Amino acid sequence: MKKAVILLSGGLDSTTCMGIAQNEGYELYPISFDYKQRHRKELEAAKKIAEYYNVKEHRIISLDNVGGSALTDKNIDVPEYKGDGEIPVTYVPARNILFLSYALGYAEVIGAEAIFIGVSSVDYSGYPDCRPEFIEAFQKVVDVGTAAGVKGKSIKIIAPLINLSKAETIKLGTKYGVPYHLTTSCYNGKEKACGVCDSCVLRLKGFAEAGIEDPIEYEK
Template sequence: MGEKRAVILVSGGLDSTTVLAMARDSGYACYTLSFDYGQRNRAELAAAERVSASLGDVEHKVVTLNLDSIGGSALTDASIAVPEAATEGIPVTYVPARNTIFLSIALGWAEVLEARDIFIGVNAVDYSGYPDCRPEFIAAFEDMANLATRAGVEGSKTTLHTPLMQLGKGDIIRNGLKLGVDYALTVSCYQATPDGLACGKCDSCRLRRQGFLDIGVDDPTRYI
């Protein structure tokens, strides 16, 4: 295998799009992976396809899951309201075990592709308090990945890359702009309309808007 391949988890949002641009800039052939998991924000799936194409992915795959069948999150259960004010602790927008599930499928596809690198846009600075966005989780998953796969047993180590882990939202945006990211293509809102209009009130919208304000760059987000 001549090319350096990587699987990139792409949600269609600001963070994962920036990660994709970073992986491409690092010389990886990028295979992008998104999930139709029963989320209320359906616009993000179209956004994921757009940003993958705009940043030159090799292949974009959408895996269908039914996390709405177990519920437990405002992102998968319409009976739970998306909060529009800051909350204490782990918010109701946390989707139980989501990154564990997503990374497991990414790991499987990476084995098939003979890719030894997986990129994910988790962040421990400007984030909503999700336990599966912490460095400790990423380190534990990487250890598991190299115990549980044929590639790992045969000595081909899988590496999880989290280039945004210690960056604030403004720094993330600044890095993406340098790499040519068009943030107008992205959708971050937890409750975006079907055509991608953002509410401007949820935690994700607040963090995104503040990031553009912090670096004095016009916010291209389309709000309701």
């Protein structure tokens, strides 16, 4: 069976990628990252999601915290959603570069054909490493910087949600039976989602536009 590494954060988008990859016939090899984020809830969610899909292996990789983000520095408050087009303080410097680099090495070791990443450039916070330009640039790195690429068997970076709205993503995931009740999206990581941070607002908007009830609880 063909193999795929899935960047699994425990959130809505990465879990949708699990459903898509499974539907396309891949054996799933999710990896999650402990990058000293401000809460553990997303890692706990990732574990439950990996168990749900009965994966052969789920790796959790520990990385040092470089700081500079509200998601890694508790001295920086998580802001409410503004949608003003500015890159918010929840941006984690070079996060997807680091995640994809590790995933790439892992993919070469296990002989995976693809790496799935749940980035979107439609309903998103404006992070530079979630744009098509970034995925295209990283694919070039894969093609020229790995043994697989040099041998003409390059590992494909697949971003199936890149041009989808959050509503379209939710509809697709629902079609594939994605367990959204196990996911978490809130940047604050409390028992109930805050409902006002970027991630919560975009998630709620997506479920509302999809006409589907969000199965998680919110404070607001």
